Amino acid sequence: MSAGASGTRQRALVSDELPREVGAGPARTPLAQLLHALNQPLTGLQCSLEVTLASPRTNDQYVKNLRDGLALTERMRTLVEAVREMVEIGETQIAAPGISDGKIAWGAELWGLLREVSEELKPVADAEQVNIEVNIPDTFPAALSAAEARRSNVAQGIFRLLESALALASRGTLLRIDALPAANDGGFCVQWETAGEETRSALSRPEIGLLMAQAQLERSGAAWERQTAGRGERVSVRLNK
Numbered sequence: 001m002s003a004g005a006s007g008t009r010q011r012a013l014v015s016d017e018l019p020r021e022v023g024a025g026p027a028r029t030p031l032a033q034l035l036h037a038l039n040q041p042l043t044g045l046q047c048s049l050e051v052t053l054a055s056p057r058t059n060d061q062y063v064k065n066l067r068d069g070l071a072l073t074e075r076m077r078t079l080v081e082a083v084r085e086m087v088e089i090g091e092t093q094i095a096a097p098g099i100s101d102g103k104i105a106w107g108a109e110l111w112g113l114l115r116e117v118s119e120e121l122k123p124v125a126d127a128e129q130v131n132i133e134v135n136i137p138d139t140f141p142a143a144l145s146a147a148e149a150r151r152s153n154v155a156q157g158i159f160r161l162l163e164s165a166l167a168l169a170s171r172g173t174l175l176r177i178d179a180l181p182a183a184n185d186g187g188f189c190v191q192w193e194t195a196g197e198e199t200r201s202a203l204s205r206p207e208i209g210l211l212m213a214q215a216q217l218e219r220s221g222a223a224w225e226r227q228t229a230g231r232g233e234r235v236s237v238r239l240n241k
Contacts, residue, residue: 030086030211030212030214030215030218031083031086031087031090031215033203033211034079034082034083034086034203034208034211035083037079037203038076038079038080038083041072041073041075041076041079042072042076044068044072045069045072045073045076048065048068048069048072049065049069051065052065078205078208079203079208082208082211082212085212086211086212086215089153089212089215089216089219090215090219110154110188110239111136111137111138111179113154113155113158114134114136114158114177114188115134115136117155117158117159117162118132118134118162118177120159121159121162121163121166124163124166125166125175128166128167128169128171129171129172130166130169130170130171130172130173130174130175130192131173131174131175132166132174132175132176132177133174133175133176133177134177135176135177135178135179136177136178136179136188137179153216153217153219153220154216154217154220154222156216157212157213157214157215157216157217157220157222158213158217160209160210160212160213160216161190161209161210161213161217161235161237162175162177162190163206163209164206164207164209164210164213165190165192165206165210165233165235166192167205167206167209168192168194168204168206168207168210168233169192169193169194170192170193170194170195170231171195173192173193174192174193175190175191175192176190176191176192177189177190178191180236180238186238186239187222187223187236187237187238187239188236188237189234189235189236189237190234190235190237191232191233191234191235192232192233193231193232193233194231194232194233195231196231210226210235214226217237221239222237222238222239223237223238223239224236224237225238
C-alpha cells in the first residue's frame with residue numbers, strides 16, 4: 001500500500017462528523033463511574049466466597065476460587081487507588097488571583113502544552129503503531145490570559161487524555177487533535193478509533209486514565225464531553241472564558 005493510500009485510510013478512520021453521545025440519560029461524574037465499577041468486583045468476591053463455603057470443595061476448586069478472589073481483590077485495589085486519587089483531585093485548591101467562579105481562560109499556552117505532550121508521547125505512539133496528527137493554530141485566536149497557577153493540573157490532564165487515547169486506539173489508525181472554534185468558547189478535541197466496541201465495556205486502566213483526565217481538566221474550569229460512533233471516539237474539551 002502506498003504512503004498516500006495509507007494516509008487516506010487513516011484519515012477515514014476518524015470522521016469530522018460529530019459522533020453521538022455515549023449512553024443515555026444524565027452523565028455520571030468520574031467519581032461516580034469509579035464507585036459504580038467498584039461494585040462489580042466486590043459483588044463478585046462476595047459471591048465467590050459464599051459459593052466456596054456452601055459445600056465442601058476439592059483442593060483444585062479451592063485453589064481456583066482463591067485465584068479468582070485474588071484477581072477480584074487486585075481489581076478492587078486498582079479502583080480504590082483511582083477513587084483516592086480522584087478525591088485528591090477534587091480537594092485541590094484552584095483559587096488564583098484574578099480568577100473567579102472557578103473558571104479559567106487559557107492563552108497560547110494551551111497550544112504549547114498540546115504540542116509538547118504530543119511530542120513527548122510520540123515514542124509511545126510509534127510503539128503502538130498509531131499516528132498522531134495535530135491541527136491547532138500556532139497562536140491562540142483570541143486574546144486570552146493564561147492562569148499559571150493551574151497549568152500543572154491542565155498539563156497533567158492533557159497528558160493523561162492523550163496517553164489513554166493512545167492506549168485505546170487501534171493499531172494502524174490515527175489519533176487526531178483539532179482546535180475547536182473560538183466562537184464556541186474554544187478548546188480542542190481528540191479523536192481515535194478503538195479496536196472494537198467491546199473494549200469500552202470494562203473500566204480498563206486507559207479508561208480510568210480518561211476519567212482522571214476528565215476530573216483534572218474539569219477541576220481547571222474546562223467542560224468535558226465524550227462521544228462515540230461505532231468504533232470511533234471523540235473527547236471535546238471546551239474552555240470557560
